[in-house]
Amino acid sequence: MQSNYYDITIIGAGVSSVFLAYTLMKHNEHISIHMIDLGKKLSERTCGLDEGRGCTCEGVCSKYIGFAGLGKSEGKFNYTNDFGGELGRKIGNQTTLDLMKEVDDILCEFGGDFIPSYSTKNDTLSKRARMVDVKVLSTEVRHLGTRLASDIFQRMYEVLKNRITFSFETHIDTISKHDPGFHLKSNSGDFTTEKLVIGTGMSGSTWLKKQAASLGLFPGKTRLDMGVRVEMKGDQLQSILEDTFETKLKIERDSFSATTYCMNPRGRIIRKHQHGLVMPDGQNARENDIPGANLNFSLFVPRYFHSHGEAMDYAVSTIGGINQGRERIVVQRLEDFKLHRNTESLEGNLIGPSLKAECGNLREEVPELYSIALKEFFASLESLIGEPIHHDTLLYGLDAKYYEPKLPTDKNFETDVSNLYLIGDCSGETHSLSQAAASGIYLGKHLGR
Known part of the structure; x- marks a missing residue:
């Protein structure tokens, strides 16, 4: 040629x-x-x-x-x-x-x-958040x-x-x-x-x-973010979303940091297919003719691996284990998560799931790091909004964001x-x-x- x-x-x-x-x-x-x-x-x-x-x-x-x-x-x-x-x-x-x-x-x-x-900047919220060790990340x-x-x-x-x-x-x-x-x-x-x-x-x-x-x-090293996608009452975060469409929150601890990602008020959760894996992903209300009643976001914890292959092996092992060779995503009620027990059914749950997932126990299928991060984040979030996170809040495993090796x-x-x-x-x-x-x-x- x-x-x-x-x-x-x-x-x-x-x-x-x-x-x-x-x-x-x-x-x-x-x-x-x-x-x-x-x-x-x-x-x-x-x-x-x-x-x-x-x-x-x-x-x-x-x-x-x-x-x-x-x-x-x-x-x-x-x-x-x-x-x-x-x-x-x-x-x-x-x-x-x-x-x-x-x-x-x-x-x-x-x-x-x-x-x-629109802007997510909120100086008053940022000041309140600093008092409970939460950082508010803002953007246009x-x-x-x-x-x-x-x-x-x-x-x-x-x-x-x-x-x-x-x-x-x-x-x-x-x-x-x-x-x-x-x-x-x-x-x-x-x-x-x-x-x-x-x-x-x-x-x-x-x-x-x-x-x-x-x-x-x-x-060189490769970053991989993984974490639980959360679906909660649509008005649960009203006190921190009054002046902004969404917000991004971050906590930092000695052994990890965790940041909310892709927050979707009135959005839905859909399946995301990447690298042969199936994950829970957020869809904004603007993507639907009929908005959802809930709010969803992922809580990502970044980790660094020596190589891209090592990072992908970890993702495939963890998320692929949840998928079980099909499009399986596991979901658990927050109350069951706190009590270390399986979720058997979502029938009658106040927060109706927007994604059809299989009830189970995240703690048995997700590495402990992501459970610890979720627990720590919810504790800080409750202090920030001044009320408990509703026990019918739904937790889906496991979302991920992939990065190229540098x-x-x-x-x-x-x-x-x-x-x-x-x-x-x-x-x-x-x-x-x-x-x-x-x-x-x-x-x-x-x-x-």
Whole structure:
């Protein structure tokens, strides 16, 4: 097949890559850009999981792979340095905030201002929380929802395709270094490029590990967050949510820290499929025509492992043990959890479950660390809201958030291999849509010069 040359090739068409390409296009009209992705165009990304059924995809799952990546999943952009990655440490906190403002401006340029942004900052709550050893993490939020996020990224694609060459459903088999650039072999032909940017996110972790090793790059430690998803009375946290749509709370102890994640007032719990595992995930009220009556969130405890493989083995062993080779998720009432007894039935439970799960005993199926964290957090939360957590609160096991192993890069995201860059979640520096997009803009300005 004919070999095609480009100034810059981007592997992966997720959020970081889309914002990188858009910035490059705006800053330099002369460079040739090629974007390659294993998945499909956004308009062709359909999966039964989107409709509450099983995966209907052949090969890679279109729910997670393809143009816009996870950007279309919920479209939640948190503009903060408090969580969502360590981009601020790498390029400076103010620079990161400025870049995230640019991310939001671009989203609004393509229709994101249809949904108003909101802030979770609450100085009064923060002061109260400090008195009970709880830290309140705050952010500006633009929560687009799946439909609007898909529309926005489709509009961005319509603009990008006029300047950028796209290769979808393309698997890069090998990457070889040829100074000053790279030679790529794929199922769609061979390509050469002067500069190569990889933005494959979490989905391409196995592939990236193999390619990095072939180029002499080896990752360090890998983070894995796991924890229980909680479903409680919709008004249980009213006293701390009066002025904000949601909040993010953190406790820190000598041996662990625990942080609430993806808090969904009036939301529902759905099944999430990742890495062959099934987990309880939160769905916001905006994703449903009929809002739920409950509030849900996950309480994540981060752990660090020596390698990505070790982290994944731990997740597969723990969550896979709960799944039992099927889509099993275990649920337990808070009262039963406290009394170390099985939950036999949820019939008549004041808090109706929004997810059909199997009653059981979390303490028997979840590592002790996550039970201890949950117990400590609830004690602090009760002090903060001034009342007991309702005993019919439901606990689902086990949710997880995966991270890429971090490969060393300099301040411009360039690896030890000249002209090879990593952005977004696969860089290990970002863990959110907003910071991933910001990293794309940052690199786009650098390369665009």
